[in-house]
Amino acid sequence: MATDDKRPRIGEEMAKMPAEPLLPIEKKLIAGSLIVGVLLLALLVWTGNSALSPTP
Amino acid sequence: MAQQAAAARELATSPGAPVWSEDWLAVVAGFAIFLLALGPLAGFDLLGWATGPRTWVEIGQAVRPASPAYAAVGAPALIAATYLFVLILMSIGATLMGASIGRFVLGFTVVYWLAYLAWVIGSYAAIAATTPAEMARLGIGWSLRLTGEAGYLIALILGLAIANLWPGLARALYPAARPELYIKTAIVILGGFLAVKAAEQVSLASTLMARGLAAIVEAYLIYWAVVYFIARKWFGFSREWAVPLASGISICGVSAAIATAGAIRARPLVPIMVSSLVVVFAMVELLMLPFVARALFADEPLLAGAWMGLAVKTDGAAVASGAITEALIYGDAAARGIKWSPGWVVGTTTTIKVFIDIFIGVWSFILAYLWTRHIEPRPAGAAFGAAAIWQRFPKFVLGFLATFLIVLAIGLAASPPVLKTVDAAMGQANVFRQLFFLLTFLSIGLLGDVRQLWQEGIGKLAAVYVVSLFGFVIWVGLLISWLFFHGLRPPLAS
Numbered sequence: 368m369a370t371d372d373k374r375p376r377i378g379e380e381m382a383k384m385p386a387e388p389l390l391p392i393e394k395k396l397i398a399g400s401l402i403v404g405v406l407l408l409a410l411l412v413w414t415g416n417s418a419l420s421p422t423p
Numbered sequence: 424m425a426q427q428a429a430a431a432r433e434l435a436t437s438p439g440a441p442v443w444s445e446d447w448l449a450v451v452a453g454f455a456i457f458l459l460a461l462g463p464l465a466g467f468d469l470l471g472w473a474t475g476p477r478t479w480v481e482i483g484q485a486v487r488p489a490s491p492a493y494a495a496v497g498a499p500a501l502i503a504a505t506y507l508f509v510l511i512l513m514s515i516g517a518t519l520m521g522a523s524i525g526r527f528v529l530g531f532t533v534v535y536w537l538a539y540l541a542w543v544i545g546s547y548a549a550i551a552a553t554t555p556a557e558m559a560r561l562g563i564g565w566s567l568r569l570t571g572e573a574g575y576l577i578a579l580i581l582g583l584a585i586a587n588l589w590p591g592l593a594r595a596l597y598p599a600a601r602p603e604l605y606i607k608t609a610i611v612i613l614g615g616f617l618a619v620k621a622a623e624q625v626s627l628a629s630t631l632m633a634r635g636l637a638a639i640v641e642a643y644l645i646y647w648a649v650v651y652f653i654a655r656k657w658f659g660f661s662r663e664w665a666v667p668l669a670s671g672i673s674i675c676g677v678s679a680a681i682a683t684a685g686a687i688r689a690r691p692l693v694p695i696m697v698s699s700l701v702v703v704f705a706m707v708e709l710l711m712l713p714f715v716a717r718a719l720f721a722d723e724p725l726l727a728g729a730w731m732g733l734a735v736k737t738d739g740a741a742v743a744s745g746a747i748t749e750a751l752i753y754g755d756a757a758a759r760g761i762k763w764s765p766g767w768v769v770g771t772t773t774t775i776k777v778f779i780d781i782f783i784g785v786w787s788f789i790l791a792y793l794w795t796r797h798i799e800p801r802p803a804g805a806a807f808g809a810a811a812i813w814q815r816f817p818k819f820v821l822g823f824l825a826t827f828l829i830v831l832a833i834g835l836a837a838s839p840p841v842l843k844t845v846d847a848a849m850g851q852a853n854v855f856r857q858l859f860f861l862l863t864f865l866s867i868g869l870l871g872d873v874r875q876l877w878q879e880g881i882g883k884l885a886a887v888y889v890v891s892l893f894g895f896v897i898w899v900g901l902l903i904s905w906l907f908f909h910g911l912r913p914p915l916a917s
Contacts, residue, residue, distance in 0.1 A: 385661055390797075
């Protein structure tokens with residue numbers, strides 16, 4: 368258990384975490400992902416209701 | 424956190440690991456069982472001795488072999504043979520992974536028999552019997568109607584009890600508590616089992632796969648972006664923490680957290696700490712969501728299965744949730760006189776999970792590109808290339824695809840009698856698939872020492888997880904599952 372005492376603890380690591388504001392590229396990643404994701408889902412819903420239905 | 428961190432290290436598929444990684448071992452072990460199970464196609468009964476429980480009232484009648492050809496052999500010999508086979512297979516794997524073989528054999532023996540005990544208890548008629556006809560045949564007037572898969576829940580609770588009441592014993596069992604190895608092996612075996620179903624219902628299977636594509640979009644483009652935003656903006660996490668956290672909550676738990684942390688060059692301790700949290704929350708979901716699905720979607724089992732694949736993190740917990748959901752919903756339906764063909768719910772969950780897993784490497788590549796070019800530019804020569812995508816690709820998926828495609832090809836070309844033989848062959852493999860599921864459940868429970876994790880100061884990480892999971896992931900997953908799987912039902916059992 369001695370080695371356990373030297374191990375970093377989650378609480379300590381959280382306290383040491385630096386403040387990092389969101390960069391423009393991160394904002395683009397988030398917004399881009401959401402826009403593309405919603406559009407693709409809409410496309411899949413549309414195709415799902417027409418081409419991807421099981422045939423009897 | 425020592426226990427979860429150590430466990431997470433063991434769970435993790437190291438991106439730089441040599442050939443005998445956990446994923447490759449799962450492929451080899453699962454494929455070996457699959458090939459032996461195909462014996463009846465060549466006239467050999469190689470796995471018919473594999474023995475598991477059936478629904479029982481008298482303990483003396485609790486187990487039976489997969490093939491009637493072995494019915495005359497005594498149950499103790501068959502049970503021992505099944506144990507020795509799995510022990511040898513997993514011990515070879517543990518040796519190739521560099522584990523201490525003595526500790527593994529000892530731990531595995533305890534884990535195996537506890538899991539088997541849970542399986543037998545879960546198959547007791549008052550717990551497992553589903554239909555009025557079955558209850559009448561067994562001479563009982565009432566049952567919980569959970570099917571034999573109640574054993575999974577019992578194994579999980581047993582593991583949790585050990586982890587939280589006897590942590591010393593849980594630590595001693597860690598070398599054998601490998602939920603990701605067990606579930607990946609089970610998934611490789613499951614490929615053949617699902618292919619038989621797909622060969623019988625090609626149109627429905629194709630539809631489920633096509634609609635499963637939505638899961639990829641949802642996990643990577645919707646979940647990840649929102650969780651990353653919540654972690655960064657609302658909780659003030661640094662990028663090093665927010666990336667593995669978003670991946671762990673959104674994509675596929677441990678593997679995704681480790682792969683994407685590597686892609687942005689986070690310190691190794693970060694994904695390990697995140698993984699600890701993922702394992703605990705996956706267990707909470709596993710205990711909760713199948714019962715919610717049962718209450719909400721008694722007539723929509725495939726929708727419920729898809730939801731488990733989208734909402735529950737880590738392969739083990741997700742596929743296990745699908746299995747429990749199937750047991751719960753099928754049990755209720757059987758009482759109403761509806762008997763759906765088995766395997767479709769867990770098959771839907773597995774398809775969703777496998778589809779999501781496939782893109783972990785690609786997503787890691789995209790993050791590595793963005794970080795290298797725009798956030799933390801690296802020196803020349805430190806680029807993240809195609810080889811790294813392959814390194815992060817979950818190899819067990821190849822095993823799943825191989826068993827699925829082989830059986831599908833045989834099934835589509837086969838005459839009805841041959842298809843019946845293939846079905847029986849996969850039934851033999853299914854005994855081991857269920858065994859590996861049980862080992863997964865017990866192992867997940869063993870790794871769930873919630874109290875110690877809390878003492879380590881997990882609060883802020885857990886807060887992001889709670890907000891994301893219960894405020895967003897579960898409900899968006901529900902909406903997407905409804906959009907894509909509403910109205911699709913499994914075929915009735917023949």
